[in-house]
Amino acid sequence: MTSRFADGLAVDSDLVGAAERAVNQALSRLSGQADLVCFFVCGDDPDDVARAGERAMRMAPDAHVIGCSATGVIGGDTGVELTPSVSAWAATLEGAELTTFALETLTAEDRFVVVGLPERSPDDHVAILLADPYSFPADAFVERSMDVLGDLPLVGGLANGVQGRGSVRLFADGEMYTEGAIGVLISGSVNVTTVVSQGCRPIGPNMVVTRAEENLLLELAGQPALSRLEDIVTDLDEDDRELVAAGLQIGLAMDEYAERHERGDFLIRGVIGIDPEREAVAIGDIVEIGRTVRFQVRDAATADEDLYDMLDAHRQELGRVDGALLFSCNGRGSAMFGTADHDPLALRDTLGPIGVAGFFAAGEVGPVGGHNHVHGFTASVLVFSSAGGE
Secondary structure, three states: OOEOEEEEEEEOOOHHHHHHHHHHHHHHOEOOOOOEEEEEEEOOOHHHHHHHHHHHHHOOOOOEEEEEEOOEEEEOOEEEEOOOEEEEEEEOOOOEEEEEEEEEEEEEOOEEEEEOOOOOOOOEEEEEEEEOOOOOOHHHHHHOHHHHHOOOOEEEEEOOOOOOOOOOOEEEOOEEEOOOEEEEEEEEOOOEEEEEEOOOEEOOOOEEEEEEEOOEEEEEOOEEHHHHHHHHHHOOOHHHHHHHHHHOEEEEEOOOOOOOOOOOOEEEEEEEEEEOOOOEEEEOOOOOOOOEEEEEEOOHHHHHHHHHHHHHHHHHHHOOEEEEEEEEEOOOHHHHHOOOOHHHHHHHHHHOOOEEEEEEEOOEEEEEOOEEEEEOOOEEEEEEEOHHHO
């Protein structure tokens, strides 16, 4: 059966051969000519990864092609972790305009400047971003992206390599990069939407930040932040206390004017420590006074429920879905669910037998509450659908 979106996956220590098979699988299942090809390579040797990426790019000379190295890849309903493998995804996007780009960072005095951004146009829909976290200031760039890109959604992930720093490889339209970021801007006649599943469950009440310094929460709802947290934990059952001990999170409300703040209405950030002397709680973000927050926990059951609920709601809203790119945290997969297949299977279960590919990322990029962020332990999905659910 052919489609406008197709995927391929090959597991083989011969990465060049795996790249050939994965890309060929994806291309051969398309109903038309490929306009965009994305591929992801997991391999022990960065040079082998580079050769595989170069081979993948040559296999689709008439398409725009992007890709990156990773510690695990996703193809179809299968995830592969820390094993030599290549996944590929091909799309026929009639009416779309595609612009690939490569970003690099220049330092000017005490700040950085990112160069290489594509020119914006009114019919831009989304940009896929793949970045080297060791050389590119992804967090700062993504958080401030509205300053230069307006309301353009960014979806993607932070690439990695099995050998860590220095082993990341990025690919875009025939060129390979060992640092920076690459991506593709998608414009024109195409239907794309995003799903970002942060996989957390609220505990305790919503509280307003009444005193804070940088990333230190000093008071919540007029009381010392640590006292508030201790009261919440005291009221939890034993299972939830274990989840708190394993890694407490906090949600920052994205819409202060909402009548209610429930799961999915928060940007999730980690609780990174406490200061007993000041009765303060340190979190992984800077929070302004007046912001509504709520503590959160995360486990496999919650992450599973959250992803399925969000995808089900998305499917009902969109009608027919044709393809998707999936950027899943490398802390999910077998580490969280006991299987590397969980997230791609969730997409197939809810969205249908669509073309799916992606990789296990060192950080996931996606919009929450209309703002782009870099996330952790998240599944960020770019969904392609037919107009009007046709």
